[in-house]
Amino acid sequence: MIGKSDDIIIKTIARIFVPFLQLYALYVIMHGHYSPGGGFQGGVILGASMALLLITHGYDELKRRLPEGVLLLLGSLGVLIYAGIGLLCLILGGNYLDYSQLSVILGVDAAHARSLGILGVELGVGFTVMAIMYSIFFDISTGGILPEDQRREGRVEGER
Amino acid sequence: MNIFFVAVGMGLCALVFLVLYRAIFGPGVFNRIAAISAVGTKTLIILLIIGYVYNRVDMFIDISMVYALLNFIGCIAAAKYLEMER
Numbered sequence: 001m002i003g004k005s006d007d008i009i010i011k012t013i014a015r016i017f018v019p020f021l022q023l024y025a026l027y028v029i030m031h032g033h034y035s036p037g038g039g040f041q042g043g044v045i046l047g048a049s050m051a052l053l054l055i056t057h058g059y060d061e062l063k064r065r066l067p068e069g070v071l072l073l074l075g076s077l078g079v080l081i082y083a084g085i086g087l088l089c090l091i092l093g094g095n096y097l098d099y100s101q102l103s104v105i106l107g108v109d110a111a112h113a114r115s116l117g118i119l120g121v122e123l124g125v126g127f128t129v130m131a132i133m134y135s136i137f138f139d140i141s142t143g144g145i146l147p148e149d150q151r152r153e154g155r156v157e158g159e160r
Numbered sequence: 161m162n163i164f165f166v167a168v169g170m171g172l173c174a175l176v177f178l179v180l181y182r183a184i185f186g187p188g189v190f191n192r193i194a195a196i197s198a199v200g201t202k203t204l205i206i207l208l209i210i211g212y213v214y215n216r217v218d219m220f221i222d223i224s225m226v227y228a229l230l231n232f233i234g235c236i237a238a239a240k241y242l243e244m245e246r
Contacts (some may be wrong), residue, residue, distance in 0.1 A: 010236065028222070035222050047228060052233050055240050064183060 014056035021049040029126045030119070039122035045131025050134040059147060068138075071131045078128030086121050098119070162213060169209040176202050193238050200231035 022045075028035075028044030054062045086097045094101035099117025100110040109118070176199055183195035204224045211220025 048233050
């Protein structure tokens, strides 16, 4: 079970580091057309920042910031965005994920609509990948045994 | 100038193998973690040099930055795992 780290150097570095990591992840998602990266890679970096917080600040802090319900919600929301944009294109009379059809809704020409549609899809992919990556890391690191379960059964095994 | 970058890259590749020896045979886990971290740092520089050789530094700097970040997180995770094992 991952407990709170008592090393102040690691904690301070992680606290300074995580916002820049998340900003960089957003850059990778947004700038995915022109440079290496995209939704998946940015999502993995976002998940890695959450994993760094879990390693350094412990389980309780992360549960306060990012509960498991929110995590599941984010993962499903990403799939909904992806499938929703695809189906919207289908409804508007194009193929699945044919972004140029979105120009009717967005009020811009076809090239702009294509760019914006790709951006939306990549945001959805980023959300889902972040939630699922962090969820996998969380499940492996805790081994499926959560502290509140242990507390309920009355056998708390220290902070670690 | 290109030849210079290629030569530096090849030298760094040789150094990676030197560090890899410590990662494979090194006594103790801490030597291995330090060696893996050093390999990651050298890989970062090699990526940037490849970027210079192909004149695409703006592409490769993104990759190398992600490499550095994940290297740091992996190092911390390994150290944390060792702390839990004790």
